[in-house]
Amino acid sequence: MNLVLVEHDRGVLSDLSHEALTFARRLDGELDAVLVGEEARGLVDGLGASRVHLAVDPRLDDYAPAAWAAALATLVESRSPEVVLAAGSDRGQEVMAHLGARLDAPVAANVVAAAGGDPFVVTRQRWGGSLLEEARVHAPVKLLTVAAHALAAEPAPASSPVVEEFAPALSDADLVVKVVRRDEPQAGKIQLGDARVVVGGGRGVGSAEGFAVLEELAGVLGGAVGGSRVVTNLGWRPHADQIGQTGARIAPELYIACGVSGAIQHMVGCKGAKRILAINKDPNAPIVARADYAVIGDLGEIVPAIVAALRSGG
Amino acid sequence: MEVLVCVKRVPETGARITLTADAQEIDTSYLGFTISPHEECAVEEALRIAAAHGAGTTVLTLGPAAAAEQLRNALAMGIQKGVLLETDGGEFDPQATAEAIVDLVRGRGFDLLLFGNESADSGGYQVAVRVAAGLGVPVVTGIKGIEIADGRLTARREAGGGWEVFEVPLPAVVSVKEGINLPRYPSLPGQIRAKKAELERHEPARREAALEKVRLLVPQEERATVQVLGEGADAAPRVVEVLRELGVA
Numbered sequence: 001m002n003l004v005l006v007e008h009d010r011g012v013l014s015d016l017s018h019e020a021l022t023f024a025r026r027l028d029g030e031l032d033a034v035l036v037g038e039e040a041r042g043l044v045d046g047l048g049a050s051r052v053h054l055a056v057d058p059r060l061d062d063y064a065p066a067a068w069a070a071a072l073a074t075l076v077e078s079r080s081p082e083v084v085l086a087a088g089s090d091r092g093q094e095v096m097a098h099l100g101a102r103l104d105a106p107v108a109a110n111v112v113a114a115a116g117g118d119p120f121v122v123t124r125q126r127w128g129g130s131l132l133e134e135a136r137v138h139a140p141v142k143l144l145t146v147a148a149h150a151l152a153a154e155p156a157p158a159s160s161p162v163v164e165e166f167a168p169a170l171s172d173a174d175l176v177v178k179v180v181r182r183d184e185p186q187a188g189k190i191q192l193g194d195a196r197v198v199v200g201g202g203r204g205v206g207s208a209e210g211f212a213v214l215e216e217l218a219g220v221l222g223g224a225v226g227g228s229r230v231v232t233n234l235g236w237r238p239h240a241d242q243i244g245q246t247g248a249r250i251a252p253e254l255y256i257a258c259g260v261s262g263a264i265q266h267m268v269g270c271k272g273a274k275r276i277l278a279i280n281k282d283p284n285a286p287i288v289a290r291a292d293y294a295v296i297g298d299l300g301e302i303v304p305a306i307v308a309a310l311r312s313g314g
Numbered sequence: 315m316e317v318l319v320c321v322k323r324v325p326e327t328g329a330r331i332t333l334t335a336d337a338q339e340i341d342t343s344y345l346g347f348t349i350s351p352h353e354e355c356a357v358e359e360a361l362r363i364a365a366a367h368g369a370g371t372t373v374l375t376l377g378p379a380a381a382a383e384q385l386r387n388a389l390a391m392g393i394q395k396g397v398l399l400e401t402d403g404g405e406f407d408p409q410a411t412a413e414a415i416v417d418l419v420r421g422r423g424f425d426l427l428l429f430g431n432e433s434a435d436s437g438g439y440q441v442a443v444r445v446a447a448g449l450g451v452p453v454v455t456g457i458k459g460i461e462i463a464d465g466r467l468t469a470r471r472e473a474g475g476g477w478e479v480f481e482v483p484l485p486a487v488v489s490v491k492e493g494i495n496l497p498r499y500p501s502l503p504g505q506i507r508a509k510k511a512e513l514e515r516h517e518p519a520r521r522e523a524a525l526e527k528v529r530l531l532v533p534q535e536e537r538a539t540v541q542v543l544g545e546g547a548d549a550a551p552r553v554v555e556v557l558r559e560l561g562v563a
Contacts, residue, residue, distance in 0.1 A: 009473070009474070063478070065454075065455075066452075090455070090456045090471065090473070093432075093439035093440070093455070094439075094443065094455045094456070096439075096440075097439060097440035097442075097443035097444065097455070098443055098447070100408075100409075100440060100443075100444065101412075101440075101443055101444045101446075101447035101448075102447065104409070105524070106407065106408070106409060106523075106524035106525035107408070107438070107439075107440050107525070108525055109432075109437060109438050109439045109440065110437060110439075119526075121528070123531070125437060126435060126436055126437055126530070127327065127331070127434065127435060127437065128434075128437065129533070130327070130331060130533070131331055131340070131530055131531070131532060131533070132530070132531040132532075132533050133436075133527055133528075133529070133530055133531070134527075134528040134529050134530075134531065135525055135526060135527050135528060136525075136526040136528060137524070137525060137526075138523075138524045138525075138526060139524055145439070173450075173452075176452045176482070176483065177452045177453065177454050177480055177482055178480065179478045179479065179480060180479055180480060180481050181478075181479045182473070182476060182477060182478050182479065183470075183476050183477040183479070184476045185474060185475030185476035186475070186476075189475060191474065191475040196562060197562045220563075221557070221562055221563055223562075229351070229492075232493070233496070235496070238493075239458070239492065239493025240472060240475075240493065242492070242493065245434070246350070246351045246352055246491065246492040246493075247492070247493075253560060253561070253562050254557070254560055254562050262329075263329065264327055264328070264329055264330070264331070265327075275560060277543075277553070277556070278540075283542075286329050288540055289540065290535070290540075291540050292540065292541065293540065293541050293542075293543050293553075293556055294540050294541070294542050294543065295542070295543050295544055295545070295546075295549040295553060296542065296544075296545045296546075297545050297546035297547070297549070298546065301546060301547045302546060302547055302549065302550065302553075304547075305547035305548075305549075305550035306550045306553050306554065308550070309550040309551055309553070309554045310554055310557070310563055
């Protein structure tokens, strides 16, 4: 039996959880899912798992990484799964690291393929995905996280799972670190990670003011604006807008890269994009070779022309 | 108050990665070395906390003798002491790395241990959590804002376009992400001091890797050949056609 942690935030399923569930359903063996907290009860039917374990404790009212790992550890103890997996998200990585520490077991992070066998062989991402590693996991229980945007999420097959509530073995230490409050996102703002179109800018944009035309294009297309690491380091954009290995991973239908050279650390951030349109004055820029479409020339002229053409319906 | 920051020497990769013939490592014949952007920010954060709270600062790395370069870079930025856990160049997996760090820091009374969220090369996302578990202290990861007051640390993490906030009693381990600050450049006096600084050196024991690297692979490029839609503003109508074909306009 394999066990997948289904990540949610106050009862809302995370996007990457669908990818982790898709990956988990393709593994050999039965699939059990784990949800932590009473507020996740409404999610049990949509997971495509034969059995859903619901961790219930009045202290599990909000995300607490060590407590979520304790819930998984309780099931590892009682159910002896072969594989335990989670999404390759901030929370997924964090909870699996806690579980690995608790069980003194290795964790393979950002796995893209699990061949199984004994020893258990996985292929995982290094360098944010610009390199892969074939690795053996030597442990009775194999702990892994599923690399973000490495596979397309598929809808769960209809299932009416057996739901089993359990009380995880929690110590006070497991509850020391917990979300104590939130600053909610700005209402109506399209997030980089969710946008269908992302308009990204690099050094070629030239200045913070240069992003105005990119904002306009994103506005017309209902998309979001991002930037390369150069741009966030120069302070032209806030760091939250960075696309790349140390920033956001995007997966839009279209990524329009304006004045972006295409460093390897940037490309791993936009690998999830279905299509890339590069607008660049240098036809030999690495991004052009890795794009589906390119327009060569000055983005300061090209981008406003596209906006005008879209507005005129031409 | 004492702050420790942990960094890792990694090659500075260019536009293309080349592997050694045995596919065990990146071919670094023509590459310089650096640390991850997350870790540069961890060093900077240690310095800011030191300035605000009068803390002592130490930088630690586990790596080959040449990793002294990365320690000296941190010293040049203003970190006071450097510790090298010197390996023979062979890889320590995350468990072995964490164990070596715990063995060194246990009992040294660090109030705060800072890490990068994940290393640039192996990207395991776990050493900070394992070190915290080994020391029996709380940990929070992926942090882009730290405030310290009255022996408690408030940490902010980006979540879905907003922020989630954690409060952690000290001592604690925190892994940070790039964007928490903008790292300073080393000063000239700092560089001179760093060059002469005495480093503390140890040779850690290595436990057998439970996550065993078999080989590295360069992923295949999936993209088809690029279609050039035109040059300059004249290409705009063709671009709009493509946007419509793709269903995004």
